[in-house]
Amino acid sequence: MRSLAIYLRNYKKESIFAPFFKFLEVVFDLLVPVVIAQIIDVGIAGNDRHYIIERFFILVLMAAAGLTVSITAQFFAAKASVGFATELRQAVYDHVQKLSYTELDTLGTDTLITRLTDDINQVQNGVNMGLRLLLRSPFIVLGSMVMAFTINFRCALVFAVAIPFLFLVVFVIMYLSIPLFRKVQSRLDTVTRLTRENLTGVRVIRAFCREKESVQEFDESNEQLTKLNEFVGRLSALLNPVTYVLINIATVILISNAGLQVNLGNMQQGEVVALYNYMAQMIVELIKLASLIITLNKSAACAGRVADILKVKTSMEYPAASAAQTSGKNALEFENVTFAYAGSSEPSLSDISFSVKKGQTVGIIGGTGSGKSTLVNLIARFYDATQGTVRIDGQDIRSYSQQDLREKIGVVPQRAALFKGTIRENMKWGRDDATDAEIWDALTTAQAREIVEGKDGQLDFKLEQNGRNLSGGQKQRLTIARAVVKKPEFLILDDSASALDFATDAALRKSLHQLSGNVTTFLVSQRAASIRQADLILVLNDGELVGKGIHDDLIRSCEIYRAIYFSQFPEERAKYDSSKTAVSGNAAEVTLS
Ligand SMILES: Nc1ncnc2c1ncn2[C@@H]1O[C@H](COP(=O)(O)OP(=O)(O)OP(=O)(O)O)[C@@H](O)[C@H]1O
Numbered sequence: 001m002r003s004l005a006i007y008l009r010n011y012k013k014e015s016i017f018a019p020f021f022k023f024l025e026v027v028f029d030l031l032v033p034v035v036i037a038q039i040i041d042v043g044i045a046g047n048d049r050h051y052i053i054e055r056f057f058i059l060v061l062m063a064a065a066g067l068t069v070s071i072t073a074q075f076f077a078a079k080a081s082v083g084f085a086t087e088l089r090q091a092v093y094d095h096v097q098k099l100s101y102t103e104l105d106t107l108g109t110d111t112l113i114t115r116l117t118d119d120i121n122q123v124q125n126g127v128n129m130g131l132r133l134l135l136r137s138p139f140i141v142l143g144s145m146v147m148a149f150t151i152n153f154r155c156a157l158v159f160a161v162a163i164p165f166l167f168l169v170v171f172v173i174m175y176l177s178i179p180l181f182r183k184v185q186s187r188l189d190t191v192t193r194l195t196r197e198n199l200t201g202v203r204v205i206r207a208f209c210r211e212k213e214s215v216q217e218f219d220e221s222n223e224q225l226t227k228l229n230e231f232v233g234r235l236s237a238l239l240n241p242v243t244y245v246l247i248n249i250a251t252v253i254l255i256s257n258a259g260l261q262v263n264l265g266n267m268q269q270g271e272v273v274a275l276y277n278y279m280a281q282m283i284v285e286l287i288k289l290a291s292l293i294i295t296l297n298k299s300a301a302c303a304g305r306v307a308d309i310l311k312v313k314t315s316m317e318y319p320a321a322s323a324a325q326t327s328g329k330n331a332l333e334f335e336n337v338t339f340a341y342a343g344s345s346e347p348s349l350s351d352i353s354f355s356v357k358k359g360q361t362v363g364i365i366g367g368t369g370s371g372k373s374t375l376v377n378l379i380a381r382f383y384d385a386t387q388g389t390v391r392i393d394g395q396d397i398r399s400y401s402q403q404d405l406r407e408k409i410g411v412v413p414q415r416a417a418l419f420k421g422t423i424r425e426n427m428k429w430g431r432d433d434a435t436d437a438e439i440w441d442a443l444t445t446a447q448a449r450e451i452v453e454g455k456d457g458q459l460d461f462k463l464e465q466n467g468r469n470l471s472g473g474q475k476q477r478l479t480i481a482r483a484v485v486k487k488p489e490f491l492i493l494d495d496s497a498s499a500l501d502f503a504t505d506a507a508l509r510k511s512l513h514q515l516s517g518n519v520t521t522f523l524v525s526q527r528a529a530s531i532r533q534a535d536l537i538l539v540l541n542d543g544e545l546v547g548k549g550i551h552d553d554l555i556r557s558c559e560i561y562r563a564i565y566f567s568q569f570p571e572e573r574a575k576y577d578s579s580k581t582a583v584s585g586n587a588a589e590v591t592l593s
Contacts, residue, residue: 007087014080018131021073026139028066033277040270077131085124100316101382102342110193119302126299137289144278162250180232181301187225239290247283318402330355331520337388348374359518363531366540372524410488412496416475418467424459430485445511446481492522528565
């Protein structure tokens with residue numbers, strides 16, 4: 001929690017005023033029993049009506065003043081805690097944005113969501129309660145003891161013995177429950193993960209009749225969370241009865257002692273009432289302290305989880321400015337690139353080398369899991385190669401600033417992601433200052449023009465979260481247009497035309513080919529037809545580059561390419577086989593003659 005204290009730096013004044021006003025409230029609270037004792041010992045004992053009324057008004061004034069300072073303290077505490085949480089949430093969010101895919105893969109989205117929402121809310125609550133009550137309760141407890149000593153030394157000793165016991169109980173329960181609160185939050189992560197998975201995949205769950213299993217899995221994890229919560233709750237709940245018992249024992253001892261002192265004439269009755277009032281105030285305060293400690297425990301556990309995120313260092317550093325540009329002869333080069341995902345023992349790409357000229361179209365094909373997406377992710381520097389070098393314009397990709405690199409590359413990911421907002425807003429993700437004319441051009445290239453023309457308001461048509469009011473193919477075309485709006489030097493389409501029909505796919509490829517400005521295009525696809533015309537085809541198998549070249553060469557030289565191609569164009573296999581037989585027949589004739 002200490003490392004997060006810097007997020008209170010803009011709320012120093014509020015963080016001082018909140019406990020200060022609470023302290024003033026404590027002063028009023030501690031004076032009340034003294035005034036009551038005076039009413040009893042002076043007013044009632046001396047039958048002085050005027051004195052009683054005067055003290056009564058003093059009590060009312062003290063109550064009003066107490067209320068005012070209490071509200072003021074609440075105001076400052078709320079301002080500080082809300083401001084703190086806002087800054088912290090922003091800082092965590094900004095930090096997460098800077099993490100590379102490797103860290104994001106390792107952390108997982110679900111825990112990030114819980115930490116950014118529930119955990120930060122708990123910390124905010126802890127700061128609010130802490131600012132108001134953390135000092136108030138010890139002030140009251142110790143203040144009561146000090147006041148008790150000013151009344152009667154022997155009776156005050158009861159306070160002096162009871163208070164350390166009470167603090168010990170609080171400490172033990174705190175010690176036992178803090179680690180459990182961390183566990184509760186991590187179980188909450190699991191419930192969040194299941195909720196997200198089950199809600200986003202609800203159609204698939206229904207299609208596969210998995211409702212029962214998904215409900216059961218959710219129930220189990222929810223029950224585990226509930227059980228742990230109940231256990232921590234019971235442990236924390238012990239605090240109240242144990243402190244009550246201790247306080248009541250102390251009260252019995254106090255009253256019997258005080259009675260004796262009154263009989264001996266060392267004390268007045270009003271003073272006994274004052275002592276009893278101090279004991280009662282301590283009970284109330286300890287109950288508040290107990291709930292404060294539970295809240296602070298939860299808060300500390302959550303603060304630890306939030307601080308853990310802030311401690312994660314990105315494994316991907318970018319220079320502040322790109323190194324001096326030298327124009328290489330190739331637009332892009334992979335030199336002996338090997339890549340393994342964090343925590344994976346097997347590389348997903350092994351010793352890949354190839355080069356691409358400016359303006360070329362590169363097709364990447366291979367079986368499922370062969371490493372196609374991984375390869376293009378290295379071009380966008382979503383991950384860094386484990387070995388080898390990726391170069392853009394002859395320069396190591398790691399020597400480009402993040403801004404320069406991002407500007408060069410437009411990526412259309414495998415899973416189309418659009419955001420809630422108008423089509424225009426989504427298109428401007430590509431480039432902030434894109435004009436409507438440029439957006440329409442990009443939509444035309446992406447074969448998405450008629451989709452937008454058919455929508456109410458056209459560019460102003462509002463997309464739902466993740467574009468769920470569009471079909472899969474429509475979404476894909478809009479995400480392609482968004483990347484085209486950017487006018488990148490490298491356009492990467494990671495299997496992002498898979499939902500398009502063959503005619504649209506062909507029209508898309510044709511218009512991409514005609515893009516102005518020498519765009520180098522990477523087309524990842526499972527469809528041989530989509531990449532057949534490419535200037536360079538890369539064939540991947542199990543992370544290895546088993547073929548590179550143009551279609552005609554690969555058909556002759558690459559067995560895997562042939563297998564993929566003929567599985568999709570079986571009629572061409574017969575032609576190929578017969579031409580091969582003819583060639584070998586001619587060769588045999590030549591040898592015989
Ligand atoms: N984030 C990740 N963490 C760990 N392993 C991963 C990750 N992403 C992919 N892999 C693994 O890397 C290998 C290559 O995956 P990749 O997604 O590049 O294949 P692909 O050829 O694009 O497959 P597909 O055609 O199914 O999209 C696979 O074995 C996969 O399990």
